[in-house]
Amino acid sequence: MPFIKRGRWKEVSGQVNSGLARNMSEKISVKKRKKLNGTIIVTYRCNARCSMCNRYKAPSRPEEEIGIETIKKLPPMYFTNITGGEPFIRTDLKDIVRELYKLSDRIVISTNGFFTDRIVDIAKEFPQIGIRISIEGLEETNNEIRGLENGFQRGYETLKKLVEMGMKDVGFGMTVQDRNASDLVHLYKISDDMGMEFATASLHNSFYFVENRNIIHNRPMVAKNFEDLINELLKSNSPKKWFRAYFNHGLINYIYGQNRLLPCDMSFDTFFMDPYGDVMPCNGTKDKEVMGNLQKMSWDELWNSEAANEVRMRVRKCNRNCWMIGSASPAMHKYIWKPTIWVIKHKMKALLSKQPYSMYENRICCDYRDGRISKEELDECSTCEKNAMIRDGLSERSREDLVTGIRMEN
Numbered sequence: 001m002p003f004i005k006r007g008r009w010k011e012v013s014g015q016v017n018s019g020l021a022r023n024m025s026e027k028i029s030v031k032k033r034k035k036l037n038g039t040i041i042v043t044y045r046c047n048a049r050c051s052m053c054n055r056y057k058a059p060s061r062p063e064e065e066i067g068i069e070t071i072k073k074l075p076p077m078y079f080t081n082i083t084g085g086e087p088f089i090r091t092d093l094k095d096i097v098r099e100l101y102k103l104s105d106r107i108v109i110s111t112n113g114f115f116t117d118r119i120v121d122i123a124k125e126f127p128q129i130g131i132r133i134s135i136e137g138l139e140e141t142n143n144e145i146r147g148l149e150n151g152f153q154r155g156y157e158t159l160k161k162l163v164e165m166g167m168k169d170v171g172f173g174m175t176v177q178d179r180n181a182s183d184l185v186h187l188y189k190i191s192d193d194m195g196m197e198f199a200t201a202s203l204h205n206s207f208y209f210v211e212n213r214n215i216i217h218n219r220p221m222v223a224k225n226f227e228d229l230i231n232e233l234l235k236s237n238s239p240k241k242w243f244r245a246y247f248n249h250g251l252i253n254y255i256y257g258q259n260r261l262l263p264c265d266m267s268f269d270t271f272f273m274d275p276y277g278d279v280m281p282c283n284g285t286k287d288k289e290v291m292g293n294l295q296k297m298s299w300d301e302l303w304n305s306e307a308a309n310e311v312r313m314r315v316r317k318c319n320r321n322c323w324m325i326g327s328a329s330p331a332m333h334k335y336i337w338k339p340t341i342w343v344i345k346h347k348m349k350a351l352l353s354k355q356p357y358s359m360y361e362n363r364i365c366c367d368y369r370d371g372r373i374s375k376e377e378l379d380e381c382s383t384c385e386k387n388a389m390i391r392d393g394l395s396e397r398s399r400e401d402l403v404t405g406i407r408m409e410n
């Protein structure tokens with residue numbers, strides 16, 4: 001034991017005792033805490049070059065990215081999504097997952113599927129883990145949007161390997177836009193034949209995507225493809241797919257720039273954490289909204305802080321109307337009666353018709369078709385801002401790298 005001066009002893013033992021007390025009260029409050037839904041962005045580095053996301057141009061510095069010590073401070077969660085950038089760029093991802101399994105009931109990793117060996121390796125150790133591989137269309141479209149040579153083949157091969165290994169929670173993720181909407185139902189059918197999940201999204205703008213010019217141009221065409229997918233999902237015998245149909249109905253509503261179908265409660269029982277340990281309500285805001293930093297604070301301090309409450313007040317007034325699975329899924333669980341009524345109504349229609357759903361159930365689709373609202377007015381309702389400054393949520397040090405051009409490649 002190092003030598004401590006007599007006068008200092010009282011001070012040190014006081015600090016130890018209060019540290020122990022804090023530790024104990026934290027442990028007690030961990031037991032009492034309600035489980036949350038968390039998304040952990042483990043890195044902003046990415047090997048892809050997607051047309052709808054500039055994150056690859058604004059990577060985080062590896063030495064600034066959160067480590068195991070920060071992961072250990074997270075609260076109990078009923079669901080954790082691990083994402084990036086490309087999360088498998090981190091060679092210590094396995095250690096992160098191992099630590100997260102001590103805190104979370106279910107973990108899903110979102111990836112572009114390129115690092116097959118690393119994905120298979122993690123799946124061997126954690127066969128219960130969920131893997132979602134983003135595939136942005138059939139081969140040519142995917143490779144064009146994703147900017148990865150052989151991206152489709154790599155992603156598809158990875159998925160096949162995981163299925164062959166007997167993994168249950170495996171699936172595709174697709175960001176639907178003008179360029180790939182016509183591939184939507186084809187891709188769903190491929191995933192269905194392989195017994196996989198099929199997750200959809202559409203274009204969003206935010207600091208997270210380092211983008212504010214994303215917009216759907218031909219809304220009726222994209223909505224029609226969503227309508228076809230919704231009808232396929234409603235035809236199935238899987239209640240999970242019927243609720244996915246409701247989520248896709250929400251995407252039609254979103255691309256027409258309408259208010260969300262359900263309230264957004266991000267930051268109340270759901271959070272995102274960025275590679276620097278900054279805890280945020282979501283990834284949909286224009287600039288990064290910070291509730292506190294988990295590298296510098298305990299979870300309880302952060303979650304109950306003044307800054308966190310101020311962010312919650314801003315969330316209550318937020319008018320960005322995102323409809324991404326990270327914010328829509330918790331809302332669908334919380335306000336379950338609304339999607340349930342929708343599902344019952346459409347399943348009953350499915351008994352009488354092959355087309356139980358029509359995009360024209362959304363009044364805005366009729367208004368646009370009948371000329372009561374123009375394309376320009378709908379564009380105004382979106383978050384696309386061609387002349388606004390694009391935010392990236394990077395730390396000063398990571399941004400220095402961009403200026404000096406040290407690390408544009410991974």
Ligand code: SF4
Binds near residue numbers: 049052054055084112
């Ligand atoms: S969408 Fe994902 S894979 Fe594509 S550049 Fe952005 S972070 Fe990378």
Ligand code: SF4
Binds near residue numbers: 286318321327
């Ligand atoms: S609508 Fe919700 S998820 Fe979207 S930016 Fe606002 S607070 Fe975030």
